[in-house]
Amino acid sequence: MPVSRSSDSVEGRFQAAIAASCHSDQPVGLAVSGGGDSIALMQLAARFRPADRLRAISIDHGLRPEAKDEIALVAAQAMALGIDHAVVNWTWDGKGNLQAAAREGRWAAVRDWAVMHNLRTVWFGHTEDDQVETLLMRLARGSGIDGLTAMYPLTRRDGLQVFRPLLGLSRADLRAWLTQQKITWAEDPSNEDPRFDRVRARQMFAQLETLGMTRKRLLQTVDHMQAAHLSLQEAALGFAKLHVRQDTGDLILGPAALDLAKADAPRRVMAAAFAWVASRSYRPRFEQLLETVAQARKGATVTLGGCIMTPDKGGAVRLTREAAATSAAVRLQHDADLPLGVFWDQRWFLEGPVDDNLSFKALGSGIKDCPDWRAAGLPRTSLMASPAIWQGERLVAAPVAGLSNGWSARIVADYHTSAFAIED
Incomplete structure (x- = not known):
């Protein structure tokens, strides 16, 4: 996906992204694999953040022998920048889709590492190219409005802020800047492997451009979907303020919030309630949600996705975290600069x-x-x-x-x- 923009303004656009979305001076985590995008992320972050406010993590999936050298490259650059760097190993259990399992395993490792170090925000090196590829893959899956929003610069997942300061920059922008700065990066050969959906999406983009589906048009579609998504979220929030009450870690959902027959707002509110109580970023399957709520409306106590739903007064229900679904946390180090x-x-x-x-x-x-x-x-x-x-x-x-x-x-x-x- 070629671009014509100069790399001269890379630092300016990166700084503008931080100014627009990341106002806190608290320590942040950096997910760095050794590829051009993540190496650029770490190098740019070091230009605008003190090194003692940055921590980097690399995940070794054990799938490619070259990964050791890539992680060593990250470690060397992190050391030169004065950034603390950790390496976490992940092993596939052989179940399910390898790429999906690796993606979830990578996130779980980053999340646990961030929690251990009391980091509230983690930065990722997703680029404009990733944004376009994500939209194409979700179109192929028949996604609705929520899926077609692709990626926002700043989101939340599992209680962490996820910040993507490179979304306004292309891979070509970043590699031109790295070359100009004489900074080395590694190329992952799997990025050219047509067995993977993202690679096929990337490869077919040239043909799509001939139909008018240019980078500009696809990014406009993302912008339109994000605007529609925000409108639906705002409507759901207004509905929730009227019909959902928080009681410490529980939610009390009124009768109107239990009617999932037609309108979007009650469905969105209920799905968000389960995700919030269960501390999950992904919401229950819609069919399961409908069945669970239907049983609760008949007076049954039911469980779904780490939550317990019990009847409450006046036709309402109480949604509670399931104790058995929680996990233990251990703070592995005590740092005087971190909260007690x-x-x-x-x-x-x-x-x-x-x-x-x-x-x-x-x-x-x-x-x-x-x-x-x-x-x-x-x-x-x-x-x-x-x-x-x-x-x-x-x-x-x-x-x-x-x-x-x-x-x-x-x-x-x-x-x-x-x-x-x-x-x-």
Whole structure:
């Protein structure tokens, strides 16, 4: 996908992207593979952020022997820039589609690394070319408005901000800039392998241009879809403010929010509710959602995707996190520059006397050691899914259930302000 723009303004456009979308001076993570896009991301970030505010991560999938050399290249450049660099290994279990599994495994590794270091934002090197290719692949899959939005510069996923400062730049722009700066990068041969959908989308673009489907036109389509998506999200947010109430980590959905027969807003609100309570970026399948809500409206207690839905007063339902679906978090290091706390289950932030021997997981059966749990005013099931601090098998604190011992717990983003943000 050739472009005619000069590389001279690469730094200016990168700086403008940061100014438009990334205002915080908190430390950020950089996902760096060693390819031209991600190497440019790290090098540009180092020009506009202090090195001690940057951390880089590379994922070794163990699929290509060349990956070791690519990661070594990243490590060397990171060291020269003064940026802390970590390498995480990922191994395919042989199940499902390799590319999809690698993509999910890569994200999980980045997410866990970011949480461990209390990073709230991770930067990725997606470019304008990636934007066009994503649109083409989603068109081929018959995606609706949400899918055809492709990628936003700033999104949220699993409680993290995902920032893409290179979306306004092409691969040609970045490689011209790297060449000009005498910066080395690696070329992944799989980027030319026609077995992969993204590569085929890239290869057919030249033919599509002859039909008038130019880069400019495709990016205009993305812009139109994003505008339509935002309108639907805004309508859903207004509906949610009227019919959904947050109760600590639970949601109370009124009767109008349970009517998923026709309108978009209730469907969007319900799907977002499950995603928010379950701390997931992906929403339940629509058919499963319809069946679950239908059973709850008949008075049944049902589970779906890590959530429990129970009947509530006046025809409403309560949506609660399922304690068994949560996982433990361990803060592996104590850094004086980081907050005295830890993010848990992607919605909670716990603050208190941090110690390296502590773990953070759902209260569960530990509720028996919380004599004042009823005073919290929440159902027992809700409290069992609330965060607790443990030392081995001993319960240290359960702030939501009334056992504080110097600890506090708060939801870091409420449903109404976060569930209708732009999704990845």
